[in-house]
Amino acid sequence: MSIERQTPLIKTELPGPVAKTYLERDEHYISPSYTRSYPLVVKHGDGMMVEDVDGNIFLDFAAGIAVTSTGHRHPKVVEAIKKGLDEGIIHMSGTDFYYPSQADLAERLAKAAGGKREKRVFFSNSGTESIECALKLARWHTKRTNFISMRGAFHGRTFGAMSVGNSKARHRSWFGPLVPGVHHVPFPNVYRDLAPGQKPEELAEQCLRYIHDVTFKREVEPDQVAAIIVEPVQGEGGYLVPPPNFLPGLHEICADNGILLIVDEVQAGMGRTGKLFAHHHFNVEPDIIATAKGIASGMPLGATIAAADIMQWPSGTHASTFGGNPLSCRAALVTLDMLQSELIANSARMGEYLLGKLKERASSHPKIGDVRGLGLMIAAECVADKTSKKPAGKLRDRIIDEAFKRGLALIGCGESCVRFCPALSVRKEHIDTAVDIFGQALDASKE
Numbered sequence: 470m471s472i473e474r475q476t477p478l479i480k481t482e483l484p485g486p487v488a489k490t491y492l493e494r495d496e497h498y499i500s501p502s503y504t505r506s507y508p509l510v511v512k513h514g515d516g517m518m519v520e521d522v523d524g525n526i527f528l529d530f531a532a533g534i535a536v537t538s539t540g541h542r543h544p545k546v547v548e549a550i551k552k553g554l555d556e557g558i559i560h561m562s563g564t565d566f567y568y569p570s571q572a573d574l575a576e577r578l579a580k581a582a583g584g585k586r587e588k589r590v591f592f593s594n595s596g597t598e599s600i601e602c603a604l605k606l607a608r609w610h611t612k613r614t615n616f617i618s619m620r621g622a623f624h625g626r627t628f629g630a631m632s633v634g635n636s637k638a639r640h641r642s643w644f645g646p647l648v649p650g651v652h653h654v655p656f657p658n659v660y661r662d663l664a665p666g667q668k669p670e671e672l673a674e675q676c677l678r679y680i681h682d683v684t685f686k687r688e689v690e691p692d693q694v695a696a697i698i699v700e701p702v703q704g705e706g707g708y709l710v711p712p713p714n715f716l717p718g719l720h721e722i723c724a725d726n727g728i729l730l731i732v733d734e735v736q737a738g739m740g741r742t743g744k745l746f747a748h749h750h751f752n753v754e755p756d757i758i759a760t761a762k763g764i765a766s767g768m769p770l771g772a773t774i775a776a777a778d779i780m781q782w783p784s785g786t787h788a789s790t791f792g793g794n795p796l797s798c799r800a801a802l803v804t805l806d807m808l809q810s811e812l813i814a815n816s817a818r819m820g821e822y823l824l825g826k827l828k829e830r831a832s833s834h835p836k837i838g839d840v841r842g843l844g845l846m847i848a849a850e851c852v853a854d855k856t857s858k859k860p861a862g863k864l865r866d867r868i869i870d871e872a873f874k875r876g877l878a879l880i881g882c883g884e885s886c887v888r889f890c891p892a893l894s895v896r897k898e899h900i901d902t903a904v905d906i907f908g909q910a911l912d913a914s915k916e
């Protein structure tokens with residue numbers, strides 16, 4: 470079933486009558502810990518569009534939280550999964566057995582990751598598991614226990630990933646004790662932390678100096694640190710792009726001290742920023758890359774790609790029953806084909822276009838403090854006013870709600886940002902519509 474129109478169509482009140490029946494049951498039976506902000510009950514998706522159970526059509530700029538990289542149900546992805554069902558196998562467990570799609574995908578990822586060192590891959594099902602693997606591998610390889618992680622970082626919700634995370638206190642409340650030995654350090658926020666007259670690179674230097682002057686002097690000696698973990702573009706923290714010297718600076722600290730550099734590419738990877746991996750913008754070769762989300766166009770898959778000289782752990786040290794599911798691997802292989810042949814370039818081009826359009830429409834608005842991003846990882850930050858820069862979270866929620874009412878699916882990030890993370894197959898016409906609706910939503914929202 471395809472959705473012909475490329476613009477939204479809202480036919481019922483929202484939520485519609487059929488949606489309401491699901492919302493009632495959902496409220497009764499589903500964990501209230503989920504983070505829904507508006508009642509979109511989806512029936513099916515096609516490319517950039519999704520249709521809800523009442524026949525309303527939405528333009529999707531959330532992409533299943535930056536996951537459906539090739540759009541919803543891309544015919545090539547559907548074909549690959551169907552072929553896997555018809556001719557292949559649904560599950561075998563790549564941890565105890567072998568199958569072609571897992572080896573094929575590992576080779577493709579290891580080669581595509583680039584850098585001078587050979588790579589090996591561990592497959593899992595999600596972002597948080599790819600992080601968990603990275604953390605365990607770093608401890609196993611270095612025989613050190615501590616980690617350095619960034620303030621504002623989000624790495625997932627299992628104990629290890631949650632312990633290195635630092636984006637919201639609620640993620641941690643009542644879940645402790647967490648994994649010990651995590652030291653949080655500042656991540657350069659160019660919008661908020663730049664002192665008057667300071668250059669972004671100087672702010673990055675200041676953050677790097679903190680590791681030497683505070684972390685290493687007062688908290689933990691460098692030879693006790695297994696890894697520094699960083700999102701090359703901070704996602705949940707508010708789509709923060711660090712100055713160009715920040716990742717190279719972290720890499721240097723790691724190299725000088727026998728510390729591994731883990732980059733969390735779960736959200737920023739797989740072409741979202743206009744390069745296959747976001748760290749490719751910064752010219753560093755990390756020791757471990759964690760990826761998931763966009764890797765298989767929506768099929769669950771995580772991959773931890775490590776330098777082969779590091780991923781030397783023996784049989785039994787780490788494994789996963791479901792990790793590297795054969796259908797997910799097939800979906801990932803065609804996703805990678807499309808990313809490399811066309812969609813990474815499209816992400817760079819359309820990202821620039823979207824950033825420009827959003828700046829044009831929103832930068833002069835008194836409540837939009839900043840519009841920023843890299844590739845198709847773009848945020849508009851809502852503030853009470855441009856001088857105080859006080860985060861306006863409620864206003865952000867209102868804007869997202871108003872956009873939903875007009876048929877545009879958006880999500881938030883950071884304390885008060887609207888995030889734009891459409892499929893990498895997005896076209897100019899979708900962007901024009903989305904920016905237009907966002908502008909209407911902005912005008913309709915008052916704090």
Ligand SMILES: Cc1ncc(COP(=O)(O)O)c(C=O)c1O
Pocket residue numbers: 534595596597598600623624625626700704705733734735736737761762
């Ligand atoms: C940067 C980053 N790392 C890790 C995760 C966790 O991924 P998952 O929700 O697939 O476990 C996320 C999810 O949003 C993320 O954005």
